[in-house]
Amino acid sequence: MTTTTAAQLPRPMSWALGSGTILQGLNSAVLAVALVSIGADLGTGPATAWIVSALYLSAAVCSPTGGRLADLFGPRRVYLVGLAITLVASVAGPFVPSLEWLVADRFLLGVGTALQFPTAMAIIRREAQRRRTSPASALGVIALCGQTTAALGPAVGGPIVAVWGWEGIFWVNVPMVANAAFWVLRTVPADPPRASVGFVGTLRAIDPVGLVAFVATLATLMLGLLSLETGARWWWFVAAAVGVVVLVLWSARSPQPFLDVRLLTRNPALWRTCVRAMVTFVSFYTIFYGLPQWLEASRGLGPVGAGLLMVPVFGVGVVSTVVATRLGSRVPAHLLLVVGGAAMVAAGALAVWAVTVDSPVWLFVLLGGLLGLPNGFNNIGNQLQLHSAVEQQQAGVASGLYRTSQYVGAALAAVVVAAGVTPGGDDGIHALGAWVGGIGLLLVLLSLAALLVTRRSTAR
Incomplete structure (x- = not known):
């Protein structure tokens, strides 16, 4: 039609x-x-x-x-x-x-x-x-x-x-x-x-069996991660591993699985894209929830002030989305991810080494802009990778897997904020910076490695 x-x-x-x-x-x-x-x-x-x-x-x-x-x-x-x-x-x-x-x-x-x-x-x-x-x-x-x-x-x-x-x-x-x-x-x-x-x-x-297995896997994983702060309860991780096994085995036999993990096992590029998206969104939502809490509890701002200081994060994110979209047709997707990861490293370093509870407002605005810069580059880069990783007839299922990986990253970010970005003095903002910078460095290294592999295969 x-x-x-x-x-x-x-x-x-x-x-x-x-x-x-x-x-x-x-x-x-x-x-x-x-x-x-x-x-x-x-x-x-x-x-x-x-x-x-x-x-x-x-x-x-x-x-x-x-x-x-x-x-x-x-x-x-x-x-x-x-x-x-x-x-x-x-x-x-x-x-x-x-x-x-x-x-x-x-x-x-x-x-x-x-x-x-x-x-x-x-x-x-x-x-x-x-x-x-x-x-x-x-x-x-x-x-x-x-x-x-x-x-x-x-x-x-x-x-x-x-x-x-x-x-x-x-x-x-x-x-x-x-x-x-x-x-x-x-x-x-x-x-x-x-x-x-x-x-x-x-x-x-x-597919209620697949649905329950997915919820049980994610919930037990989060319970295990939350227990690390007060004393690891390893049985939660064992339960999460069992949930993964059940989810994979059921997906292999179900004619219409809730989460088609068969596509992941047959397509390593899609699997890598979903994992990278999940890790990226752990960082994004760590900022999303961790920074306002710290600004209120440690910096002493009210909810209005904390909300206003989050505007640069998302405002720059909108601009970087427009820029990355235009660049996406001209440069490799992995290069966009390198830029996004590098911005995360820079923002993390600024938060760890320069920002304190007594820092001037302009420094928080600068930090917010740096934290917002990766949003567009990482998002567009990952979506371009998703597009190139699957055939057209698999696009719908792949998009569902990708969106689910975003939600999983958001849920895991709550664990990171609860365990490592607790408000209190300078420690909270420094922990947030360490998480963002560390994830950014990992993404830069992985993206550079993928970029080199792509160029070598093209040269042949």
């Missing part, structure tokens, strides 16, 4: 879909400046790391699952169900009595907010084919919504926490959910009738 490049999907439909996809990014961003307030109200403890990781853990599960449910029940229906789940979690969040209940609520919030992106993609694909138009403008709107949320989230979250307390990060979702539901119902055509697949058919489509 051909498409006409001049015609585009209706703008109101694109913005309606985008208004829901921003909920996940927003709820990630505003939490970064609310963690100190949550700790002061509900206390701190091992559950603190899970407040961050619960949303990403559920998102890692529900993003691929949402796409399959959209195929079964219709993307518009699943999109609206996701909004309803988000609304329930948002209304319940301000009234939780403990950290543990807050973790459970954040997990539910992750389920709801994870459903918008895959279903929005399915709606755009369906409507573009039905209308014989290009999906480019709609995809651009979705991407713009994501970038804007990441850039402005901390700055918006600061005033919200300052005025309404940490409970405000939940209340802000209510009008946004209502707005998204109104416009989706108004602008997106209803799903066509579908034949009932029944309970058994639904279970087969979402």
